[in-house]
Amino acid sequence: MSRILLAGGAGYIGSHTAVELLEAGYEVIIADNYSNSCPEAVKRIEEITGKSVKAYELDIKDTEKLENVFKENKIDAVIHFAGLKAVGESVAKPVLYYRNNIDTTLSLLECMEKYGVNNIIFSSSATVYGEENPVPYTEEMNRGTCTNPYGWTKVMMEQILEDAAKANKDLSVVLLRYFNPIGAHVSGKIGEDPQGIPNNLMPYVAQVAVGRREQLTIFGKDYDTPDGTCRRDYIHVTDLAIGHVKAIDYVLEHKGVEIFNLGTGTPYSVTEIVETFEKVNDIKINHVYGARRPGDLPESYANADKALKVLGWKTERTLADMCRDTWNWQKNNPNGYNK
Numbered sequence: 001m002s003r004i005l006l007a008g009g010a011g012y013i014g015s016h017t018a019v020e021l022l023e024a025g026y027e028v029i030i031a032d033n034y035s036n037s038c039p040e041a042v043k044r045i046e047e048i049t050g051k052s053v054k055a056y057e058l059d060i061k062d063t064e065k066l067e068n069v070f071k072e073n074k075i076d077a078v079i080h081f082a083g084l085k086a087v088g089e090s091v092a093k094p095v096l097y098y099r100n101n102i103d104t105t106l107s108l109l110e111c112m113e114k115y116g117v118n119n120i121i122f123s124s125s126a127t128v129y130g131e132e133n134p135v136p137y138t139e140e141m142n143r144g145t146c147t148n149p150y151g152w153t154k155v156m157m158e159q160i161l162e163d164a165a166k167a168n169k170d171l172s173v174v175l176l177r178y179f180n181p182i183g184a185h186v187s188g189k190i191g192e193d194p195q196g197i198p199n200n201l202m203p204y205v206a207q208v209a210v211g212r213r214e215q216l217t218i219f220g221k222d223y224d225t226p227d228g229t230c231r232r233d234y235i236h237v238t239d240l241a242i243g244h245v246k247a248i249d250y251v252l253e254h255k256g257v258e259i260f261n262l263g264t265g266t267p268y269s270v271t272e273i274v275e276t277f278e279k280v281n282d283i284k285i286n287h288v289y290g291a292r293r294p295g296d297l298p299e300s301y302a303n304a305d306k307a308l309k310v311l312g313w314k315t316e317r318t319l320a321d322m323c324r325d326t327w328n329w330q331k332n333n334p335n336g337y338n339k
């Protein structure tokens with residue numbers, strides 16, 4: 001069975017993907033510097049699956065250390081999750097973001113070339129559609145203008161991977177454009193564990209629910225949307241993880257570059273998220289409406305037809321599942337992994 005290297009595999013999406021890959025029979029190796037995660041997540045992956053995971057603590061930018069991983073293991077494919085992802089922080093520290101996100105990608109490509117590994121899946125983002133494309137987004141649209149350095153790193157890394165595949169006809173690249181992953185593994189053992197004040201909606205809601213934050217501010221209620229709040233394509237992280245398993249099957253069998261949106265295709269508003277979380281979990285989320293957050297688009301959602309047609313993948317979990325599983329994780333782990 002194929003052996004998959006998960007760069008940044010201890011993080012939120014990587015840990016859920018590790019579980020689904022292991023359950024599908026793949027062997028998984030994780031390389032992570034734990035800058036936004038912790039070794040406990042790897043233990044929990046093993047607990048859930050009853051399988052062992054080889055984990056390396058290293059900075060992916062450190063090509064020499066990364067080489068050891070390729071030397072010691074015959075790797076069939078890489079999934080590249082290792083990146084910094086806080087939009088606001090990327091505006092304050094653009095150089096850190098460009099250095100980390102671009103260099104991790106280059107190190108991986110260099111090691112892959114040296115050790116004859118030809119398959120890579122990249123964690124891209126709906127953010128690459130930028131400001132000018134109309135919703136729902138389809139994969140053949142041009143990449144747009146991003147509102148922050150984080151988004152630009154994704155645009156640049158897509159370009160780098162496309163150029164690498166143009167130069168090396170043996171290379172197989174899958175760019176997965178995630179929409180808004182939320183939720184947690186149904187066991188409640190792994191989930192999203194942001195450091196400090198959460199930037200994203202669902203972890204903030206969960207921390208209000210568990211009493212770590214006083215109230216949620218809903219950013220803007222005067223958008224041109226049905227209820228005036230922004231609409232997003234929220235996707236259960238387990239559905240997203242299963243999308244990676246399908247993408248691995250695909251990347252191992254093909255050459256060249258393929259792009260897939262991973263979303264449900266159905267947008268929900270911020271108010272709908274709060275109301276569903278309250279209803280499903282029977283808990284009140286203290287909230288107020290505030291000013292718009294700079295850089296937010298009114299709407300972002302996928303046309304998810306291509307992933308269904310080509311990968312045979314579609315989401316199966318509902319918004320209620322996403323809210324229930326988020327709360328199950330948060331209430332069982334009020335302080336996250338306690339790192």
Ligand code: NAD
Nearest residue numbers: 008011012013032033034035036037059060082083123125
């Ligand atoms: P995360 O922060 O939980 O996971 C990223 C992991 O990469 C962390 O474990 C972190 O420690 C590790 N990492 C970062 N830089 C590293 C380095 N130089 N060397 C080794 N490890 C490093 O984030 P996530 O939500 O799991 O996101 C995974 C990927 O998906 C990221 O590339 C992110 O940009 C992308 N993405 C995330 C979302 C989202 O909303 N969560 C949406 C679209 C795309």
Ligand code: WQD
Nearest residue numbers: 087125127199200201202204217218219230232270293296
């Ligand atoms: C969702 C909605 C907010 C927090 C970001 C990145 C994107 C991708 C996913 C990586 C918005 C509103 C939020 C709060 C709120 N990441 N909100 N109060 O901005 O759609 O996407 O994460 O690629 O690139 O930009 O997600 O969860 O931050 O916000 O009202 O305290 O919730 O305004 O409408 P976003 P989000």
